[in-house]
Amino acid sequence: xxxxKDIVRDNEASLRxxxxxxxxxxxxxxxxxxxxxxxxxxxSQDDDIAEKYNLRPxxxxxxxxIGINEQLTVVHxxxxxxxxxxxxxxxxxxxxxxxxxxxxxxxxxxSVDDDYEGYVLRYARITIKAFDENGEPLKLRFRGYPAIVxxxxxxxxxxxxxxxxxxxxxxxxxxxxxxEIN
Numbered sequence: 001x002x003x004x005k006d007i008v009r010d011n012e013a014s015l016r017x018x019x020x021x022x023x024x025x026x027x028x029x030x031x032x033x034x035x036x037x038x039x040x041x042x043x044s045q046d047d048d049i050a051e052k053y054n055l056r057p058x059x060x061x062x063x064x065x066i067g068i069n070e071q072l073t074v075v076h077x078x079x080x081x082x083x084x085x086x087x088x089x090x091x092x093x094x095x096x097x098x099x100x101x102x103x104x105x106x107x108x109x110x111s112v113d114d115d116y117e118g119y120v121l122r123y124a125r126i127t128i129k130a131f132d133e134n135g136e137p138l139k140l141r142f143r144g145y146p147a148i149v150x151x152x153x154x155x156x157x158x159x160x161x162x163x164x165x166x167x168x169x170x171x172x173x174x175x176x177x178x179x180e181i182n
Contacts (some may be wrong), residue, residue: 002040003053008067010112015064016159019071022089025135030072034087034133037061037074045076058110060149062156065111073153079145086140091130091154094139096123100178103148107162116163118171122151124179145181 008015022030044055063072076085101124106117125143128150132138142150152162167173174180 001043001053002036002066004055004110006040006066007110008065010109010161014067014069015111015156015161017064017069018159019062019064019069019157022070022072022131024089024131026089026131026133030070030089031133033063033066033068033070034072034074034089037063037066037072038076038085038087041074041076056110060153061110062153064156064159071157073150073157075146075149075153077146077149084142084146084149086130086138087133088128088130088138089133089135091128091150091157093123093126093151093154094129095127097125099124100175101144101148101181102174102178103145104180104182107148107152109152109162111156112161112163116166118163118166119174119178120148120152120162120165121174121178122148122165126150128154144179148181 041058043049044058059077060075063070071090074087100121102119102121107120126147128140130138
């Protein structure tokens with residue numbers, strides 16, 4: 001079982017590296033890694049388990065966050081009465097909106113212990129191509145909060161952390177046309 005001690009923190013150089021694509025079909029080891037990542041998210045969202053093991057709640061996790069430099073990410077959360085639960089291999093954003101969006105309360109990250117205040121501007125809508133845990137191709141569209149979560153996780157695969165997107169001179173600057181997500 002993964003715990004917070006397994007999560008690589010943002011002061012580690014490895015989080016800034018670009019992740020390697022995963023060979024297909026996925027190996028048993030790749031599938032096991034994806035399952036461990038999903039188990040962590042499920043445990044982190046269960047109040048009793050989270051308290052017992054001192055887990056911070058998460059809605060997404062990328063392989064670099066557990067010390068694996070591969071293009072793997074898992075998300076699991078409910079939003080607008082829909083469950084978003086995906087184990088993704090080699091995810092790539094293939095198109096996005098011009099419109100931007102941001103979380104009103106800012107973003108957080110399992111790998112970041114410090115608070116970074118400010119808006120993280122992201123695309124309001126994205127289309128992703130990826131492979132599922134069986135190596136089957138996927139084409140997924142996301143908007144609003146789910147789009148933000150997926151962009152955050154894909155950033156990890158490219159060595160980018162959420163606070164890299166915050167405007168250093170004016171952290172709460174956002175274009176009027178950007179959509180605030182609560």
